[in-house]
Amino acid sequence: MTTLETPGPTIGVVGGGQLGRMLAEAAAPLGVELVVLDPTPDCPAAPVARDQIVADFDDEAGIRELAARSDVLTFEIELADQMVLDRVSEDSGTPVHPKPSTLETIHDKLVQKRELADAGIPVPPFRKVEDADAVRAAIDDYGAPVMLKARTGGYDGRGNVPVESKDEAEDALESVAGPAMVEAFVDFEREVSVIAAKGDGEIATFPIGENVHEAEILRETIVPAGSIEAVTEKARDVAADVLDVMDGRGVYGIELFETTDGEILLNEIAPRPHNSGHWTIEGAQSSQFEQHVRAVLGWPLAATDLRAPTVSKNLLADVEEPRDAALCGVDRILETPGANLHWYGKRQARPLRKMGHVTLTARGDESTDGLLETARGLVASVTFTDE
Structure with a gap:
């Protein structure tokens, strides 16, 4: 049975951007308070959240403080560090949802696609690429264009580069600047x-x-x-x-x-x-x-x-x-x-x-x-x- 009290439960959120702001707006009518952690002082969520801890998304000391002030931890940005969250949760007893293991899967798009494909979920053809020749080989197999994706660090479309021809392969890889994968372009x-x-x-x-x-x-x-x-x-x-x-x-x-x-x-x-x-x-x-x-x-x-x-x-x-x-x-x-x-x-x-x-x-x-x-x-x- 769910019981409301005053003060109500507190959710600690790693990230204080617009998603954290709208989370705080939605939490208030339910009697739920938010504390956000974000490196930007007076971040977008700060005016409507209970409080802000100014710290980087992977700052373990800051996340430990957040856990100590919260009944549950969550995140509104994929830049949260799953290993730090896992350690802090285990030490503090403050649960994290979604689980850090899910964040670990999501962080690497190649790992994400492999796990989903193994579960029988329909995905476009994809493969790991390490050099421009591998991108060109993918174009041979999938046809042009293909979508080159940064495996880590990209979200909301960042790190996604359409490759229209083999001549663009090298420049595209340089723009991704890190581990990459390629997907067949979906019609x-x-x-x-x-x-x-x-x-x-x-x-x-x-x-x-x-x-x-x-x-x-x-x-x-x-x-x-x-x-x-x-x-x-x-x-x-x-x-x-x-x-x-x-x-x-x-x-x-x-x-x-x-x-x-x-x-x-x-x-x-x-x-x-x-x-x-x-x-x-x-x-x-x-x-x-x-x-x-x-x-x-x-x-x-x-x-x-x-x-x-x-x-x-x-x-x-x-x-x-x-x-x-x-x-x-x-x-x-x-x-x-x-x-x-x-x-x-x-x-x-x-x-x-x-x-x-x-x-x-x-x-x-x-x-x-x-x-x-x-x-x-x-x-x-x-x-x-x-x-």
């Missing part, structure tokens, strides 16, 4: 994602979203996706199989390809709330952030039904050089019925940095096409420059 109908929560003996999945990327950066999410029901059912099945492989409670962002012949292939997994799930704050009965709070605490999961068709569009900094963050001309967004503005509180705008997002939910019989057109117009009406 997809659409990119979709399932936000799935793994609780204490239960799972819950949100309606499937359709994602639009440009230059490997997520720009838009449309819910419901344009997939037919048979395909969405396959996506849910793959997501459930992925959760069987992952160890520990929490929300997982599961990115998928829907192929032109209606099959589903796994792209990547994020063991945390995901950019493609931000729409859930306004568009679903519960948000991915509330679900993560509930899951890591071992509380019952909430309903995930769609409230109304919803689109989400990222606000990316349209600057050429770093500068103080200031978003000009937000009045139109604030005045638009059904529009919701989320500002992440980052102090510096950098080229294409995610600074916030805008969500639009349908009012009446509005279509997702109409919502998306409106969202694009709203985002186009604002700027981070004063020119």
